[in-house]
Amino acid sequence: MFATRPLTVLVNLLVAGTALVAGPAAAADDAKANNKPLADSLSPRVEACRSEDSLTVPLRTSGVDVVPLAANGYALETQDDSPFADAGLDVTLVPENDIARQVQDYLSCDMPIMRGTQGMINAVADLTENDERTRVVGLYQHGFSNGGDALVVRPGIDNPADLSGATLVTQAQGPHLSYMNRILADARKTLEDDGGTWQAPDIRYTEDLRGLGGDTPASAFLDDADIDAAFVIAPDARVLTSDGTTGTGAEGSVKGAQTLLSTRSANRVISEVYVVRADYLEANPDQVRRFVDTLFSTEESVREDVVKQIIDWGAVGQYLLDDAGATQAAEQMWGDVETAGLQGNIDWANPDKPRSWKSINDEIQSGLVRRNLMQSAYSLKLADLDYASLGDDLFDQRRASLPGFDSDKTTQVVEDLNESGDLDQKALIDFDIHFKPNQTAFPPAEYRQQFERVAELASTYGGAVISVEGHSDPLNYLRQKHDGASQSKLRSIRQATRNLSMNRAIAVRDAVMAFADDQGEAMDESQFVTLGHGISEPKTGMCGGDPCPPDTEAEWLSNMRVTFRMVNVEAEASSFTPANSW
Structure with missing residues (x-):
């Protein structure tokens, strides 16, 4: 019953909306998939779009879709005095999770906007990108799954x-x-x-x-x-x-x-977006601009209304969960996402950002093409909107660099995990940066590849803590002990190695943050916890209570390292402040 599906079944499942997405360095055997492009399974009717007074927009069952629902007055048809009505918009919201039905309505221009994850949008690119009229244009990033x-x-x-x-x-x-x-x-x-x-x-x-x-x-x-x-x-x-x-x-x-x-830890993976047909945007630029502008202002209002407890959760349950009584589930659904808001969309539109429209699409398409789920890669357009100017009247705290973690709590969590020996098990990803004897500086030119990896992982796993753990060479300690040094001196040497390793961890963290800042990417210092292990965790292992002596120069150098770990601490919910609560 649960065996891997045959080709014909997977074709049908892909038509229903499956998008296979691969991260960096993904290999073809990381998952099994159909080897037939989606375009080979569908032949939808294509019609031209014209100027329209009303706008039909799909809704998905996601917490981020509270925003357009609120903008419409918590109804599927635009209500008087709602944000959309105040913007002179007539919007019909259509609950629809099936990307196959969405793309057919999109190509016929019955619904010129699609609503899905970026994976879903890329999965239908073979159908949308062969006609200039139907090419998708990235319009608005709702946000990311954040615990859902x-x-x-x-x-x-x-x-x-x-x-x-x-x-x-x-x-x-x-x-x-x-x-x-x-x-x-x-x-x-x-x-x-x-x-x-x-x-x-x-x-x-x-x-x-x-x-x-x-x-x-x-x-x-x-x-x-x-x-x-x-x-x-x-x-x-x-x-x-x-x-x-x-x-x-x-x-x-x-x-x-x-x-x-x-996705509380991997909270920059599942990106929820709107895209619009190229010809519809060309024919209705002012309408589309007002639509996006209203989403920005409503997103900010919804965050405030959640705190004030004045959200119509019954309507959210009715239209997103088919159950007006599911108010608790509706409220939890909002807590399980992170809306992007104004600053998030500014970053999303910047191709140099690690989790931009372009970078996420490139990541997705590499996997789809490699698995023959797309005929070729496409450069998907982004709307020519000045997102910053659309939010001139907003006070979005996410423009500022606010700490996302309680540093004292996260430090204590990581230290406790280290003391209990569980830090390794809690690590989602770990890798080392090696240094030379007596090295105190970490120039970006020498460590660019490693620093870029830290920055990308910090963006993708924004809900995970990054431990930066310094280690020291034990050779001097072992020589002193061999020569009969006193216990007092040996303790002093151990403490000195802890201090040195901590200083190196701090130096590497600061170098990474400075590198990211030079690249125009602000990093959250509160996401980092620095530890100095000294000589207590050598790569060469422990022999009794002391480090094993290195037998080769390579072993000697292997102990001189700073280890980065993406640490899953989401069980400690109080240590992380999701952006929706700002």
Whole structure:
């Protein structure tokens, strides 16, 4: 029932909206996919667009879609005195999660705007980009999943590298393939950088997404003990893990199951957007501009209204969840996303930013083309809008560099993990930067590739803490001990190595932040925790209570390093302040 799907079934699933997304360094065997482009499976009717007084826009079941719903007066048709009405707009919102139906309405111009993840938009590019009229134009980034999606695992899967050779399950037509492939790509690189060998996981697919019954990832994980991990929505993850702790085996949970990580940590992976047809934008530039402008002002108002507790959660439940009584679920859905807002869209429009419209598209298309899910790569256009000028009247705190973490709490969490020996298991990704003897400076010209990787990972895993851990060479300590130095002197040497390693960790962190600043990319200093291990964790290992002496120059140099770890601390919710609460 849960075996990898045959070609013909996967074609149908892709038509229903599947987008396979690969992160940097993803390999072709990171996931199994159909080898037939989506354009070979659909032949929709294409019609020209004209100037229109009204605008039909799709809604998806996502917390970010609270914004257009609020802009319409919490109704599908524009209400009097609503933000859209005040902007002179007549908007009809159509709930539609199926990208196949969306693209057919888009190509016929019955609905000139598509609403999806960037993965979905790229998956239909073969259909949209061959006609100048229908070429997609990136219009507005709603935001990212920020906790709404999770990876639940059985005992024995302690970090992403353990997914090598594991059996995974995900919904074929859902949003999690992009999330899965980014995690697998980063896990593979981490494992291989450490000298390990990656084995392609066995990917199994289900028809549906939500719930613990029927053909869903949560149901498969619950029923089949051979499945090691499942990509599920957050409500199902909470059930499987006994409300986010460790599954007891009772009340729908799986004994020993835990959430390995969620999009609370990998909170720049699933990007939710609007795109518009090129000819519609050309024929209706003022209408489209007012539409985007209203989304900016409404997004800011919604964030304020959530704090004031005046959101119509009943309407949100009715139109996004088909249940007006699902007010708690509707409110949780908002908490599981991070809206981009004005500053987010300014950054999204800047191709030099790590998670821009262009950079995310490039990442996605590399995987789609490699797996023959796109005929070729495309340069998808972005609307020629001055996003900053659209928000001149807004006070968006995200223009400022506000700390996203409570530094004292995150430092304590990381230090506790280090003391307990669990820091390694909590690491999503780790890699080393090596230095030379007596080196105190870390010039960008020498470390550019490593610094760029830190900046990109910090953007993609914005909800994870980055530990910067300095290590020192133990050779002087070992020589002094061999020569009969006193315990007092040896303790002093150990303390000196801790101080030196901490200073190096701080120097590397500062060098990375200065490098990012020179590139025009502000990094959040509160995301970093620095540790000085001294000689307590040498690459050469421990021999009794002391470091093992290096046998070669290479071993000697291997101990001189600073280790970067992306640390999953999302269980400590109070340590992170999501942007929606600003």
